[in-house]
Amino acid sequence: MTGTTAPVADWVTIPDLYRDPFPIYERLRAEGGVHWVPSVNRYLVTSYAAVHETELDQGVFSANEQGSLQIRAMGHSMLRRDDPEHYVERKAWQPALRPGAVKRVWTGKFRANAERYLAELIEKGPGADLVWDFAAPYAAENLRQIIGLENSTQEDLQRWSQTMIDATGNYADDPEVWRLGEQSYAEVDDALDDMLRWHATNPNDSLISQLLRIPDYEMPLERIRANLKMTIGGGLNEPRDALGVTAWALMQNPEQLAAVRSDPALWHTAFDESIRWIAPIGMYSRQTTRAVDLGGVRLPAGARLGICILSANRDETVWEQPDRFDLRREVKPHLAFGKGVHVCLGAWVARAEVADVGLPLLFERLRGLRVTGSQAAEVGGWVFRGMTKLPVTWDGLGEEAAPVAATSVCAAPAPRIAIVGSGPAGCFTAQAARRAFPSAPIDVFEDLPTPYGLLRSGVAGDHPGTKAVSRQFDRLFTQEGVAFRGNVSLGRDVALPQLRARYDAVVLATGMHADARLDVPGSEYARGAGAVTRYLNRHPDEPPQTPLGEHVAVIGHGNVALDVARLLAQDSAGLAGSDIDDAVHHQLAGSVRVVHLIGRSMPSEAKCDPVMVRELAALPGVAHVVHGAGVLPADGRDARVDAVRELQAATSGREDTEHVRVRIEWWFGARPHLIEQGDRGEYLMHLTHDDGAVRLRVTDVITAIGFDANADSPVTPGAFPTGRIEAGLYVAGWLRKGPRGTIPDQRADARSLMQLLADDVRVGAVGTAANGLPALPHEIGFTGWNRIDFTERRDAAPDRTRLKLPTRGALLEAAADQSCDPVAADASWAQPVPSVPVSIYFGTESGGAELVAKDLAQLLPDAEVFDLADVHPDRLRTDRLALLVCATYGDGEVPAAARPFYEALAAAGLRLDGLRYAVFGLGDRSYTRTYSRGSELIDEALAACGARRIGEYGRHDAAGPIDATEAAQDWVAGVLTEAAAELVHTPAQ
């Protein structure tokens, strides 16, 4: 060895290093770059070359420092281990932090968090501190989600991080610093123990969940704990300080800021230059395993080293004018993320947090953002360095990126929202809440381990088209940051006052499930239609039904009554494509031969949709007898009357043939007034009817006359029709308006309710500071539901879409079965699409068309999206191809919200020559006569105005097996190819 004894830098003090290490480092580098520094009791390595060398040879420059304060403060993490031990732990940590995971999972969440804390910063107003009021909570919340600490808050993470870091640097052995550090140490361990149990049944994309998933390696608990503390210690301050310093640097250099703003690709350059200029992790330790020469200096075995990244990154032999922040400098590899085997695992996360999301958002929204003149910014630290003070002001608020016109109603701070009930009303409320408050944390609680309420347990299994709305709800939980918290019961697991205290706004959407009782003597002999459909739908809490006999009376003429009649009359072939369990259906309805369908009204006033009557009329093997309908006019003006006439037509020719399996006797204008028990176990149903008194002898009576409040309903349904019980507590769905309204109606109601909440937030009646309910050990997240879904679909019988698990126990077991984790699908575009500028217009009632429109917009290179509800035809842009995606409602009409558009289009006189368009209809083939008619109407009206259709007219059948977006993708590929070919062949004008 030829090295000399290390020079001693006894002039270096810790306070000077903390205040401004750069002049000290400059001198140390000039004097060789490796010194013994008594004040820090170690050798400081300051030149780029020497730092680089230590990083590349872990055999000599070991991370496993003996007596390390970091080990005492946080446990023995991978940062203080060498390979191969370090490698195994690093590998376990990697999946949650890979670039793919950052892009697929985390960046969207970062965006929501950034919006939230930006709103809070704006609320504080000029003078707020960019680091402590934005960067710190933002980085802490991101880290909390990445780790998967569902039982903790971002404030907890900030406290833990700071106290453990203080303990790591507690060279003065201050007992108070140790006490606080040890307290955090214990709190993190407790939180983690809790979460390890929770994630075992609620896996998600977080670090803790990923750790539990590793098949061939189980990390000892102590190591998980230590690595987690290290992650909390280091994972928070790095993005926080990188963000603060980069913002500060740009605010000091307006011309560089202008360059970044005009070329967003430069955000990454700014990020890298900033962490080169002031590395957030400024110094870390190494220890020599043997005597070695470094930078011409002889180091003994066991020498403690301080690796000074802050210094190496300003080495003048590598960079010109290294003290300047300069975006245009030649790119050379800085050492801010380390090098070699310990290179920072969180680098991709930090980049996305800071360069993709945080900084662009800040500078886009806060016009004229700058440090306030009166108070100077401050920067400090040498082990960790960052802004300690960054008070800012701004001139005004810039434009929010508007995804779809008229859907985003509030840019103010976001309330934390709990929605109780995951049926259509609850999910539409969550959807509207996401739009109204892009950054709001939203939790949807559900008593069952399965989501979607009536869609799963109420809608008839042979109507898959109606159930398809759940596909857009899936999106909430997989892509839009809404949390599904299943198996959590209001009352049993959490009381309403507790929810009120934990959330800024609570929306009750638990619906009405109890069957309304028929008010006649003997009604106790009847069973309710709700119970029948729940049983057929395998609701886990519904007790088994006794088998029905041959003659069943169904009281009611609403859609539920017709659903029941149809389900009883269906045979196995008729249930093809449904999720009904044949064995259950056969056990219940196998003996039914006659269904009496009894309603008080005449055909023109019946409460059912005509299409439901037609569906029954079309059932093979079913004959119909109509009583009391009177003479039906034949003018075709009343769809219900027409449908009943079809029934009569269907009857003739089928009656009394050997092919008739079931006969449905329709009783119009009939009032039941007594149910008696007969002497052979049957019932006598007494009706008053125009034709006189009628007595039907039946084996069973089912009432389908509506729904009542559940016994445990949190409020009286209909008592608060506006939706507001008081500021912060709301009702949605049937709890709000009583048992009226279809599934699409819930969407419009949800939007108006969120307007109300936005108003309450705006006037300060609802806060934005609640912490949320920590995870409960037995709750089931969306991954648990995915596993149930997978299991049920996998076990489906031929011709059935799923085999529903019948008990809560079976559902919970499936939710915990990791072998059922679905493989992530690659949603990328299957075929290249030509680049044609398009405007997509959607017409919807229950949201399916909007979903398709937005999916297409994401896949197309140049697309904008509009709701037809907000568009007048004379605003259609002729310089872009118009894609119209439109559903059908009523009896073949356009959705209500799109009607003004359609009417304006159909009005005489409007000319749209020069407009090129294509149409995609959303409909349901079971509406045989009006399948997709609404979109056809739009197509015809556009053509009548002189617009020219490009490509084929596309359609999607909601009752079919294909996803609407998939069908629309195929359609649009053809349309765009044709449109592009036209562009090529049309000479420029």
Ligand SMILES: Cc1cc2nc3c(=O)[nH]c(=O)nc-3n(C[C@H](O)[C@H](O)[C@H](O)COP(=O)(O)O)c2cc1C
């Ligand atoms: C009350 C009601 C009436 C409907 N009428 C028709 C119809 O006449 N023709 C048709 O093809 N589809 C009809 N549908 C099916 C819808 O058009 C279909 O479910 C569509 O996917 C809904 O799209 P949206 O979610 O954008 O509203 C009807 C649906 C409902 C709930």
